[in-house]
Amino acid sequence: MSVFVDVAPDGATDSRAGNRWPSWVTRLGLPSLSLLVFFIVWQLAAASEIWNQTFVPYPSTVWHAFIDVSTIHDGTRGYAGYLLWEHLYMTLRRVAAGVVIGVAAGVTLGLLMGSIPWVRSVLEPWLTFLRALPPLAYFFLLVIWLGIDEAPKVTLLALAALPPAAVATTAAVVAVPVSLVEAARALGASRRDVVRDIVIPSALPETFTGIRLAVGMAYSSVVAAELFNGIPGIGGLVKDASNYNNTPVVLVGIFAIGISGLVIDGLLRTVERRAVPWRGKV
Structure with missing residues (x-):
């Protein structure tokens, strides 16, 4: 029996049923092309003058706003007295604190809910109720209870991060093959051993998905968390700039949040590949 394989000009091999694009094109070329198309469409939309510059500024205008927010110019330090990286640092610090608290609580709840049916019956309705609430629905209540400093911001982010981590972990624990658990118990494993050696490794892939969602x-x-006293902070910058219809600065803040989010998600993917190298292979 013979196997026919296509040989690409650059030496890469590809099966007839496989992907014919070189890997670097898929990883870098296509995203770069989509980015180029996005900026071309944006430039054409701004140049068409169908919309006022307040609504659709030129990419060059946004770039100049980025420079202004990132530097000291004409005696003004960035935006509202802080440089862009300082706004971003404060936002990332709040997000990190909220995510750590929310994910830790969510994974713990997920393990309990997935392992103990009566705990799942008690907590699942409350978790679903929290998932259904938009952040602004309870943020004002948090401000009343905790003030306008850091506590309500971090609490809001923790409450936003908790449900995805808890739901993903619960589903992962429930989906652990019963045969593996029974085999471990038949070999004399204690409940702690089963959780440590069977449940947690089996649940890790989906738990990481829940962490990324969190x-x-x-x-x-x-932005909701930084509505009050959010400067320094990207959300506070966006909210304050929107009050003055400063669209370029609003877009700078949006891009800062989005790009930093992409970087963090990439880091989480890297950690996931190293922590659960068996994902998709078993």
């Missing part, structure tokens, strides 16, 4: 939910809640 980070995304926390990021999507940043």
Whole structure:
């Protein structure tokens, strides 16, 4: 029996049923092309003058706003007295604190809910209730209870991050093959051994997915979390700039949140590949 394989000009081999694009094109070329198309469409939309520059500024205008927010110019330090990296640092610090608290609580709840049916029955309705609430629905209540300093911001981000981590971990624990658990118990493993050696390794892949979703939910809640006393902070910058219809600065803040989110998600993917190298292979 013979196997026919296509040989690409650059020496890479590809099966007839496989991907014919070189890997570097898929990883770098296509994303770069989509980015180029996005900026071309943006430039054409701004140049068409269908919309006022307040609504659709030129990419060059946004770039100049980025420079202004990132530097000291005409005696002004960045935006509202802080440089862009200082705004971003404060936002990332709040997100990190909220995500750590929310993910830790969510994974713990997920392990309990997945392992103990009556705990799942008690907590699942409350978790679903929290998932259904948009952040702004309870942020004002948090401000009343905790004030306008850091506590309500971090609490909001933690509450946003908790449900995805808890739901993903619960589903992963429930999906652990019963045969593996029974085999471990038949060999004399204690409940702790089963959780440590069977349940946690089996649940890790889906738990990492839940962590990534939790980070995304926390990021999507940043602007809401920084509505009050949010400067320095990217969300506070966006909110303050929107009050003055300063669209270029608003877009700078949006891009800062989005790009930093992509970087963090890439780091989480890297950690996931190293922590659970068996994902998709068993």
